[in-house]
Amino acid sequence: MSEVKLAAAVRTEFGKGAARKIRRSGNVPAVVYGHGSEPVHITLPTHDTVMALRTPNVLLSLDIEGRNELAIPKAAQRDPLKGFLEHVDLLIVKRGEKxxxxxxxxxxxxxxxxxxxxxxxxxxxxxxxxxxxxxxxxxxxxxxxxxxxxxxxxxxxxxxxxxxxxxxxxxxxxxxxxxxxxxxxxxxxxxxxxx
Known part of the structure; x- marks a missing residue:
């Protein structure tokens, strides 16, 4: 299994309006959580994220503003009519962890x-x-x-x-x-x- 590297930016704006603005800019809102750490709200490049999610159980190497995290997709929400990616939940994993x-x-x-x-x-x-x-x-x-x-x-x-x-x-x-x-x-x- 190969790792897919994605650059992520921490987001500080929340809500429907902020999410629409993020999607219009070519990004998708996401949240990274796990291992007892506080959830981190981020944005990911939409095209690269969609391509990565085509592989089941893909391992993502996230560069969150200089900090690296390994994560796997837990859930991806899509627009029910148009099918575009609306939001992604990512679970932090560690090497060697089952x-x-x-x-x-x-x-x-x-x-x-x-x-x-x-x-x-x-x-x-x-x-x-x-x-x-x-x-x-x-x-x-x-x-x-x-x-x-x-x-x-x-x-x-x-x-x-x-x-x-x-x-x-x-x-x-x-x-x-x-x-x-x-x-x-x-x-x-x-x-x-x-x-």
């Missing part, structure tokens, strides 16, 4: 023939890992799985140094049998032939 995060589950491979469907019961797994070595995702092979098969959290191989927090017997993926569609076109054709 943290619990949600990691996306990626399925790869082809199911057994028959038009079966793969259902993602859980899209993410809760795992514990060292803050500077957080996995971006976990991959599960579904190659050749038949209808009725399922993959539990315990079945997933995790990277070295990562432990499962999600219950081991929780179903993550399951294969559903293809539903046979009623032949509507044939039924209409039979009625036309009878008339």
């Amino acid at each position: 943290v619990t995060v949600e990691v996306p589950v990626v399925a790869e491979g082809e199911l057994a023939a028959g038009g079966n469907l793969l259902e993602h019961v859980l899209n993410t797994l809760s795992v514990e890992a060292e803050a500077t070595h957080l996995p971006e995702s976990v991959t599960v092979s579904v190659e050749g799985l038949e209808a009725g098969a399922s993959v539990t959290a315990a079945d997933i191989t995790l990277p070295k140094g990562v432990t499962l927090v999600t219950e081991a017997d929780a179903v993550v993926l399951q294969v559903l049998a293809a539903q046979a569609e009623e032949p509507a076109a044939e039924a209409e054709g039979d009625e036309a032939a009878e008339a």
Whole structure:
């Protein structure tokens, strides 16, 4: 996992008007907290922050006016209609510290023939890992799985140094049998032939 460096500035103005002004200037309001320290209200460059947040569980190296802090995203609020970033909550972490995060589950491979469907019961797994070595995702092979098969959290191989927090017997993926569609076109054709 790579670190993304972001320059941050401490902000002293708060409220909706101040937040709008910050966003108009090309920045996004954020707050950094954790390890018993007082929350620090900052601004981050919007474009760089959006690009960094595309990587799940990204490790951010923040330069807060000369002081360096490592942080991971805890929450990001977006405008519900336009989708732009409105605010970011960041959690301070230390090297060597273990943290619990949600990691996306990626399925790869082809199911057994028959038009079966793969259902993602859980899209993410809760795992514990060292803050500077957080996995971006976990991959599960579904190659050749038949209808009725399922993959539990315990079945997933995790990277070295990562432990499962999600219950081991929780179903993550399951294969559903293809539903046979009623032949509507044939039924209409039979009625036309009878008339």
